[in-house]
Amino acid sequence: MKGKLIALILIIFSFISFNGVNAEKPEKTDDYKYGHNFDIGSYIRIKEQNENFLNESKEIIRNNASKVNFISDKKNKYFLNKDLEFDKFILKGESDYTEVWIGEDIDKDNITNEQIEKIMRTFDSKIYPIITDFFGKPNFHDGTNAKLNEFIDMNEEYYYENDGKIILLINDIDSNTTGYYSNLAEEYADRNIITIDSRILDKRIEKAYFNSLVHEFQHLIHSDNDKDEEIWLDEMMSSFAETLVFKNIDKNKVDYFSNETYDSFTNWGKEFDIDTSTNLAYRGEAYLFVSYLYDNYGECFLRTLAKDKDNGLESMDKLLKGFYKDTNANKVFENFHKRLDIN
Template sequence: MRQQNKEAAAGDPQVGDTKTWLALNDYTGQIYVKDYTLRGIGDHIQVWVANNTAFPDGDCRNDLNMTEVTDEQVDSFISEFDNNMYPKESASFSVAPDRDGSGAILPSAIGEPDDYYQVSADQADDTVTLVDNVRDANFYEPSTPDGQTFIAGFFYSVFNDYTDRNVMTIDANDWLHRTGANPPDDSDDPAYIACAQSQGYERGYGAPRPRDYEGTFAHEYQHLLESYVDPDEDSFINEGLSDYAQSLVGYVDTTLPPTAPDADSHIGCFQGYLPEAYGGAENSLTLWQDQGGPEILCDYGAAYSFMMYLYSHYGEDFMSQLHTEPGNGLKGLTAVLKDAGAKRTALQTVHDWLATMALDAAIDKSGKLTGGSKKQYTSDSLSSMINWANPQSYDSPGAPPNGADYVRLGKPGHWLKSKQIDSLRFKGASSLAPTPVEWIVDTTPPDATTADTTCGAVEDGTGAAALYSGCGENLDRSIVRQVSVPAGGGTLSFQALWDTEEQWDYGFVQVSTDGGKTWTSLSTEDTTSEHDPGAVGNVVSELPGFTGDSGEWKTETADLSAYAGKKILLGFRYITDSGVNEGGFWVRNIDVAGTSVPSDSLAGWKTITQVNPVSVPDWTVQLIGIDKSGKASYHNLKIDKSFRGSLSGAKLRGLLGKDATTVAALVTMDDKSQTITQYGKYSLKVKAPVAMGNRSGR
């Protein structure tokens, strides 16, 4: 067993000690406690391995000892952190503050003394690394779509808050093949093949993935650092920087083409080279986990490739500033670009990156590009191409905000060449399709909520009917109607019951005085503006709201004197993120200054977007052509104020080349505000001698 590097002060944990730490059951959305044994101590890290890392009884992965973690592996992991990850990320990003455990709040909850997690100054700068078999969908149901991926590691600031230490978790699953520079290859072993097949695991078991967990740890360590310097950073920047950290420390080579055996799976997913279930290039950069399930890999791939594009154009100092920039998302990126003297806006940079993902490898091959700058549409850190045949590059209705539909003209097996095209016409929608009412009338709403109330596990009650938001991930569900406030003002009252992920998901009561263009969330006795630093922006912008577990029906009241004598829109809204799905939000017995508002029928209720459709800010259509030699051409299609654009076949050939065998359109709905969560409808029509090129009604 590994001996610790530094002298242990009296009371400090030593190798071989056992202690209770936190663990995550992502499947049920719960945090629990379990015992871990300290297996090694380095200069800046402690590795604690859970005493129980087994899969459920009967799982064939137990027979393969897939959660065994050896002392040699622990030693190697510690060495990599102390000698590689820690110095490089400290220099390029930031250094976490020491935490000595003196402010821990968990000990009293688990019956331990207040100083249970307290350490001396010698260990206060250590990162506590918990190695555990994280209980996620892969742990319980590996054959399901969600079970096809697993949580390789995570940083959760709540663990820090409870223990007053810097804590990270890395998965215990398959350290044999996922750690070290040269893990063995057992992918052809009949036992591994049989286990993967029995569980329907498409990617197989036993394949070597060098430094996979070290890379994950480098990724999560950036999150830990970011939580101190910019805790509310947008996910695509935060996750992108964390993936970039893997390349910073040398664990991931993003210059490999997506077809290479060791190519990064995140970027490969975004390029469309993973199985279709994982998604493809039709992906918003700025929306996170909007498609759910395993397609989150493509969210990572979009963010990772975008960061590598920024790094190749602006360098490491730029990335360091992006890590510490207090502004979030595209606004923060704008500030860093300005400081760097860049001539491109944040949104223009997104467009350039989107085009680079399609053009980079072709330009690398031929060294030629017409219609644009080779530097602008290539990246030294990538070797990118798009799998045009993957329907996940284009087939969801509409184009993503700040992403692109990658539409190769024609159809698989019958792609159009530039010489076959007679004309091209584009028309983008000026507004988004209104969302229908998704709230329902719950005729048997629960009488109370409990710790066991979750999405899909809501008990029927005996009280009056109520309006119910439903439940799920990435929701923004509203019901609104016009009401009149008397000249003397008055009070809004209603009964509410809620069960949400505390400080992440919220219910709201809102009013609008301008026809639904803007909304104000009302305060009641039980609303709060407190939120987790990582809460999504469209939640935070609407606070105050109801969060957590109300336990019972609460009578809520709000003063309407500010709206005296006016007709206003009254609304109830439920917004969630992509994480834990709790029971939802119920409302009944609504009264506006003495006038009852129905809560046992949906008649008269509309959605926010039905009363005020969301306008599309702008469209960008980038056209590319590539011939057999790799010679590439680029053109930004001119879009008029009515969001129309067109080219004749002759004009298109003049711009993209008469010999182009790949002709494609990259269609983007622009949203620099990052407030739009829907895809924008458009039509892209191509006239050719044979009708094989149209992309309409999207």
């Protein structure tokens, strides 16, 4: 495993010269349009770490929930969306670990039964075992403690499912994003939920859908391990998760990193613009840095860092001192950037 990832990082570095400041900006191809230039997931997690937003959201959700008739129906249910409104979904498939739900208002002609079967098969046989082996299993949620029950008079078993399967919602999110994880959606239904945009299923199911599914599944588990984790470290781990499962090299993000001037990606979430190439550059550096950590500090260190309850640089510093007494986070970043300069 380690040899394969070392080979990947060497391939990445061979793709591009990091001193090429005059290189042309990468063309905004389909890879750019689908999920790279509008990072709704990070934006949602930043908001959900803000106490004022959480307090304000309660009344908004209460008001929106009062407009919905939550009649118990095993194959038709309402779930909270990114705008704190409730969308209706139809159950399209179940497997050992997942339930796949399709938004009522999306074009269902673009989503075939064969695609649904492939999503469930790939998640059960590849994504779930690899991700949970490395990052740990998600907390169990079966719907019995749905926070929504506190706000409205509804059947307490509305979201109940005995095995606590992962809910995969396929919905019309936004033309420029592939998916997101929301802790609020999880809390109000008491279910583990990942939302994926429906339009990426048309032509890019292998690359866009499954990459996004892996990426968001790591966010879900990371939230269980460390709910207030700093954005840069959480995103770094999701980039690693994609490589872990599918051995992906996202050259587009790496290209942006090489051509942008910006502060360290550890500022991600502190100075955050969700619709600029800086976001892509942050992702590019995060992608390279996590590969560097794996290559130089090993699987055990990275696995422990992903699960640690402390945040960001504080967590990295603490664990480095435990694993390697003569180094710290600042030295690691310094050596990483020296490596980039060499290449």
